[in-house]
Amino acid sequence: MSKHLQNEIEKLQKMILALCTMVEEQLGNALKSVTDKDKALAETVITRDKAIDNTEIDVEEECLKILALHQPVAVDLRFIIAALKINNDLERIGDLAVNIAERGRYISQTAGLVPDFDFGLMFDKSIVMLRKSIDALIRWDVDLAVKVCASDDEIDDLNRGMFSIFKEAVCGDPGLCDMMLDYLSVSRNLERIADHATNIAEDVRYMIEGDIVRHGKKG
Numbered sequence: 206m207s208k209h210l211q212n213e214i215e216k217l218q219k220m221i222l223a224l225c226t227m228v229e230e231q232l233g234n235a236l237k238s239v240t241d242k243d244k245a246l247a248e249t250v251i252t253r254d255k256a257i258d259n260t261e262i263d264v265e266e267e268c269l270k271i272l273a274l275h276q277p278v279a280v281d282l283r284f285i286i287a288a289l290k291i292n293n294d295l296e297r298i299g300d301l302a303v304n305i306a307e308r309g310r311y312i313s314q315t316a317g318l319v320p321d322f323d324f325g326l327m328f329d330k331s332i333v334m335l336r337k338s339i340d341a342l343i344r345w346d347v348d349l350a351v352k353v354c355a356s357d358d359e360i361d362d363l364n365r366g367m368f369s370i371f372k373e374a375v376c377g378d379p380g381l382c383d384m385m386l387d388y389l390s391v392s393r394n395l396e397r398i399a400d401h402a403t404n405i406a407e408d409v410r411y412m413i414e415g416d417i418v419r420h421g422k423k424g
Contacts, residue, residue: 210275217267217288218343224260224295225339229332231257231302232398236328238309239391247313250306257299264292287412291342294401298335301394308387315384322370322388327363327395330356334402341409353406360399367392
């Protein structure tokens with residue numbers, strides 16, 4: 206790898222880290238808008254999504270520039286391909302943060318007790334998966350990427366638990382259905398965030414090993 210190409214790849218890594226930081230902040234504020242019934246914070250998350258969209262475009266343009274100017278091969282080429290896909294996953298996670306904030310905006314207008322949804326646990330686990338997947342990218346750590354993929358089942362189990370809470374609450378009081386659907390949507394979006402973190406980890410494995418592991422495929 207030439208020194209110039211190495212510098213470009215390091216710059217790209219920093220751009221992806223910056224995008225991930227923006228996405229994490231959006232997710233934290235989106236969930237807080239739900240748990241605190243904070244309409245103003247929800248509106249802020251929705252408005253700031255444009256910045257994530259713009260950053261995603263910047264990262265994509267940087268990837269295309271590297272491909273055009275340096276024509277990387279082998280592992281360097283796989284890194285650029287992985288970066289393009291990871292960039293898209295991060296942008297989609299930003300969209301999911303907006304989805305959560307939109308639920309928060311509606312929930313802020315409802316009265317009554319907050320149901321027993323443990324979003325904090327789902328959120329923490331999803332964020333940890335996201336951070337580890339990006340760490341695996343920066344550190345070229347295939348073992349860490351594998352651990353991220355293995356963690357996805359935990360989030361799926363938590364989401365199923367949320368659905369059980371939803372059914373029990375609605376059976377007890379059908380009038381809660383609309384509000385509970387909003388809360389259930391938050392749970393579903395958190396589960397999808399974990400799916401995107403898993404996608405990132407799978408792309409890291411492809412980058413390092415050259416094997417496609419999506420959908421259980423390898424080799």
